[in-house]
Amino acid sequence: MKGKLYLIPATLGESDVHMVIPSNVIEIVKTLDEFIVEQEKTARHFLKSIGYESSLDSIILHPLNKHTSHEDILIYLDNAIKGKNIGLLSEAGCPCIADPGNIIVQMAHQKQIQVVPLVGPSSIYLSLMASGFNGQNFAFNGYLPIEKNERVKKIKELENIVYSKSQTQIFIETPYRNNQLVQDILKTCNKETKLCIASSISTTDESIATKSIAQWQYKLPDLNKKNSIFLLYK
């Protein structure tokens, strides 16, 4: 019998682990000693924060980055094929959602390894819940283009979809570019269009506000270097 591939979420920033990871998820993670991770240091920090009991020296950490090849992944999955449970651990939030790891999961399906997604925080679904926007129809678009004209064109396109399909549009930006993105949204969108800005989700600095473009124009928050997520709706 083959082992399982557990998809393990991690805290978003310095949030309380017991606010965002269920206790029995923590128990499952403690039974594992082989993980696929983006950065060793963050992975060890997370495992320590959940009270991981085995020696952190004896665990196996396989690196996942842009140099990871299909051949590497086959090696990573080898012990699961032989019957051992292993984990794919996110840096922050949920693996495979605005996060790498999909290729690992694809190959696990091909090898008929059972894939088990575990509950944890994702700024996407948490901000959608708290936005008050349409949760029956929504799209996450990742990062918008960096080039000014392309970006404005994309914002306009997303706003058009809001009105034509009644679909909430969600997107993110590199934190040091947040303020510029908000300026572009305020200049581009209709005054009545609603924008939800959700920052530092699930931390003590969490801030979530939904206002019309006109209301945001009146008073703007400073989002520089704050992990934020942006949602548009009508």
Next chain:
Amino acid sequence: MKGKLYLIPATLGESDVHMVIPSNVIEIVKTLDEFIVEQEKTARHFLKSIGYESSLDSIILHPLNKHTSHEDILIYLDNAIKGKNIGLLSEAGCPCIADPGNIIVQMAHQKQIQVVPLVGPSSIYLSLMASGFNGQNFAFNGYLPIEKNERVKKIKELENIVYSKSQTQIFIETPYRNNQLVQDILKTCNKETKLCIASSISTTDESIATKSIAQWQYKLPDLNKKNSIFLLYK
């Protein structure tokens, strides 16, 4: 100072509460005694399952259904405006995601009540994680049309978006119509298009498989009456 509106997820079906709800979320829920809920019976069952300690007789449960008016909601939010923390509790999964409650959150924002989304299970993000599909760009479309021609047209439209925008397409169906939906997908989509079927997420019957349309045509699962979610990608 105003109270907070906590958005409280619930288990999906008969799953283990400690696998899907973080322990400190449970602690927060235990401090509340006023909730907005869809069905009293399910709400009491959930509160009991998390070991809610106050008397279940003395709690205030406000009904949320198609008869709930704006005026009702203003009354529901009244104690929060006066400084008390209250909760919006889902029947299953996360409030406001493929679930009612958005109007409550909208009005809370208007009244400048702090909205706090709590971590829990949602079949949408869990199935997306486990699908192996694109998690940088995805859309949830809710239910497809019931009428045969409309439905086939919609499936074709979603498949086209998969190829034109590289956007994962997610949708659901009423459980007793699942098998018919799968038949329609298999007849409509290209043989190489990939379909992930995720059923009974986070329960002991959980089943998640990603295969090409051609592979699914070879062997089909019986999904009748099983809570399922469907994802298309290339």
